[in-house]
Amino acid sequence: MTYHTTLNRAADAASAAAGPYGAWSAERRRDLLHACADALEAARDELVDLVRAETALTPERLGGEVTRTTGQLRLYGDHVAAGRHLSARTSKGAAPGGADVWTVDVPLGPVAVFAASNFPFAFGVPGGDTASALAAGCPVVVKGHPAQPRLSRRIAEVLAGAVTGAGAPEGTFGFLDAESTDGDPNKLSIELVQHPAIKAVGFTGSFGGGRALMDAAAARPEPIPVYAEMGSVNPVFVLPGAVADEAGREKWASALAAAVTGSAGQLCTKPGVVFVPDTEDGRVLGDAAVAQIAGTAPIPMLTDGMAAAHRTWQERVTGTAGTEAGEGKPFAVQISAKDFAGDYREEHFGPATVIVRADPADYPALADSLEGQLTATVIADDASDADRSAARALLPSLVARAGRVVWNGVPTGVAVVEAMQHGGPWPATSAAWSTSVGTEAIRRFTRPVALQGVPADLVG
């Protein structure tokens, strides 16, 4: 069977399922999402072993990720069952003639989901896009990640079983094997996005990949929304008060080193640029962070391609040779603000960061020079009037450029909660007003309908 046939069958089945599944009550959808969580939990050990074989991620990290993913599925189910995803606007007697006007929310239809490789569970086949689309009442057609064919397939089998077991119409959960395209998974991606049955797209990955999907969606006879999360350098601004004493310098050197090297730096919220004061205290912090990061042993990366890209980048920005194939050597470079240009400003996937020594008075202008970001972080001494004053001057630039602003923390570790905004202005995402993490992600896949004077017993 060619991949065209597979794709058409999955998309047509999703289209046929859209009406009946979209008519399911929120309680039934909650039960389906809980069933998916239960099935993943039951297969936890098998799946973690499988993922380890294809990704080299650690069992600790993967165990936590399974827990996060099952929690996410359950949370989104509970959220819709409680009606918290609804726009719920009412204007009594507002229509001509005095009829009430109020809103209900309906699913958009089949959603194409592209599994990311860096979180095989949380952003993979059973990840946030799948969970939020199913919660919204939309069937999904999920494309597995080409670097992780076996685990994508097996996770899809587990989910498909749960979805079928919950009584959902055939086609509610569809899966496309990236391997089926005879070496060109991108063709499959474009064809999937351009299939007339598909009504929205969820994607986490590279800028190039996201842009290609956006262009394909915009060129359709019926353009559809693409929710692409494409990455960011996640700037961190360290204010002087935070590193005025040794305890502060040690604390933040360790926290930053852990955030840069954790999961081999393969996180979309990894701090890729850290601005430190161009002072003796700042130098000590920078040197400590450089030393801690460089003292971390090489870490296996997700794919040989990513490891090679990391090595190339290291050679370009440091002039020194990288480590052996498949592994990422953690490192940090320190530069002064006047050299902050070119490669140093580009997102880099891997255990590395750029430390920029700058006059804190220049932080707002440096922030203004950055593109859209998923996150921006301020590290400061809460009790310092000087830091508070500097933060007050800096924060407007960060709020204007980022989807989330973190205070005295690190940007990694995205909480799956109602208030989360995991998004941000272009080129961090394709749709700055949307989030791909947190319950608000569900709303990407619904639209409100105003009912004007319709007898309530005749709808829903």
Place this chain on the structure above:
Amino acid sequence: MTYHTTLNRAADAASAAAGPYGAWSAERRRDLLHACADALEAARDELVDLVRAETALTPERLGGEVTRTTGQLRLYGDHVAAGRHLSARTSKGAAPGGADVWTVDVPLGPVAVFAASNFPFAFGVPGGDTASALAAGCPVVVKGHPAQPRLSRRIAEVLAGAVTGAGAPEGTFGFLDAESTDGDPNKLSIELVQHPAIKAVGFTGSFGGGRALMDAAAARPEPIPVYAEMGSVNPVFVLPGAVADEAGREKWASALAAAVTGSAGQLCTKPGVVFVPDTEDGRVLGDAAVAQIAGTAPIPMLTDGMAAAHRTWQERVTGTAGTEAGEGKPFAVQISAKDFAGDYREEHFGPATVIVRADPADYPALADSLEGQLTATVIADDASDADRSAARALLPSLVARAGRVVWNGVPTGVAVVEAMQHGGPWPATSAAWSTSVGTEAIRRFTRPVALQGVPADLVG
């Protein structure tokens, strides 16, 4: 000065204004919107005379439209001052380390607004897109309508005076004269949408115009959202109970005739297709509506081009010649459901409609055959079990296809209220999840930012 120079100056000024105007408190924005409303009110008589000279709309209609537009400006101002446009999500202690996460909302930046011709006030230069962008904290660059150069320019002067008088930064309200392009206003439109300073687009008009703006926006290095409302045939489904007695038939024939001919049918919510039961009662209703519509005197249309298009359409669907230049002859055609194809399914701007005689049992299938719609309407006898049963079978198809579902009313007359959804699936609009009327329109021009542990006194 070439139109390039004018455009660049307006866009650059809007870009410069975005930061300072975006930082205004909601109360100041409310005061600015109220000042705009007051200025329009003060110039009411002058403006209505000017609009009449360029549009042939009646003074009664225009007077009501000024009132609606000033009410809209005031409502949107009050809405933001009350904080009702905010996403306002909070997750206490949710971040790693226990910090709170909550959202604030920030403006997207300069918005390009394209004035529509059919509502020179409510959807024109001072219309819903301008009002909602200014309410959101975004500067606007408004392109006047090429068919209405003098009134566009004069309304812009009035608004610019009010915005300046309210103390807003230069560039907060920019205006582009469609006449300045030496005969090709479309070039100006595309260049405006592709100017790097522009961050979002509001448009009401034709499908071709909306699609061209969408394509231009999607092709930018930084794609931006286009909120285009492009029209609809607004199907009406008459159930048998509603026309079982003469009073019902007379009432609905009159109501439909008024909705078809009002404002010369130049409304995006005009009922363009009316399904009536293929029974004797249905025939009487259809004949009465046809007679009432045809008995309405020819009505001056907005432009000679629109009148000519109306005449051409009349000749195509009826085989008879239309009326003289500049005027629209009201008419309705009656066909049977088997002939409902081609031209009959296309939106037609003007005082005409298509009455389709069908078996009410086929209504759900007929509804399923329609494209996305701004509105869909059911006319039924509330007390009839048969009608309620038929409506229950029909409503899911209407909710799946329309932005608003009307019960026992006509779709014209869009209330400017919180629960209004003036939008709908493709090709009615470019963004089915958004509305161009009602306070929710403001949210199109903001995005949420999550704050994680940021001291509250340092932001806002």
